[in-house]
């Protein structure tokens with residue numbers, strides 16, 4: 655499949671890297687367009703993709719157009735893209751821009767869906783929340799494409815913001831927790847570099863075990879020997895209300911998605 659990115663920032667780069675990993679069979683053709691030509695070139699160069707000279711040059715050579723600009727920029731991009739799109743499929747990865755707003759900015763019958771990726775896509779370990787919208791017969795091919803860079807979870811758009819808060823935000827949230835874990839190690843006398851390496855390697859291994867078991871409670875049961883160190887750590891977390899803090903974090907992210915929704919403009 656030929657994929658064209660409008661916007662060549664962080665997430666467009668992560669997706670492109672995920673789809674150009676060595677050994678991936680039938681890798682999609684990737685092309686980037688960005689208002690900043692140098693941004694498009696830098697991203698394309700990272701994976702040997704093409705740079706389109708302009709929006710028309712991108713859209714006309716794409717089977718799937720991915721809108722990867724910031725939420726406030728989506729409407730302008732769609733206004734420019736609408737007359738060029740034709741029967742091509744379009745997917746927006748922007749937070750907070752609902753399907754209804756995407757459809758309102760595109761011609762009737764446009765094939766459009768939403769995907770919420772995360773940057774782990776670059777390693778083939780992404781989580782992709784997928785709302786097929788009006789993709790129709792293209793939905794299966796789009797789903798198959800994203801599945802090449804991680805796990806696709808199809809869901810109702812009503813669940814999109816909460817699901818994004820749990821999965822889409824995970825790389826940043828986990829990084830913040832690992833950062834604080836390293837700082838806690840420093841406070842107990844570890845050298846900063848050693849604390850960082852231990853926390854990062856610890857999180858990496860722990861995430862792999864979680865992925866294999868697919869059951870956090872089973873991992874806790876296996877790791878937290880009664881009366882042992884892990885059990886003491888978990889009890890301290892519970893005492894300090896970490897579950898409540900995470901619930902507040904998920905709620906804050908989901909609320910933020912609503913605030914990101916730009917006022918709708920129609921054609």
Ligand SMILES: NC(=O)c1ccc[n+]([C@@H]2O[C@H](COP(=O)([O-])OP(=O)(O)OC[C@H]3O[C@@H](n4cnc5c(N)ncnc54)[C@H](OP(=O)(O)O)[C@@H]3O)[C@@H](O)[C@H]2O)c1
Pocket residue numbers: 660661662663664665666687688689690693722723724725727730731747748749770771772773822
């Ligand atoms: N970063 C993530 O981890 C992540 C995860 C999931 C979803 N998302 C979503 O992905 C979208 C992009 O996020 P990002 O972090 O990748 O943003 P970013 O790094 O700022 O990249 C967006 C790029 O699009 C360019 N752009 C702006 N208007 C354009 C236009 N009309 N035509 C072509 N290019 C244009 C921007 O240029 P200027 O900087 O010059 O404006 C910038 O280079 C957002 O809507 C976000 O909600 C991001």
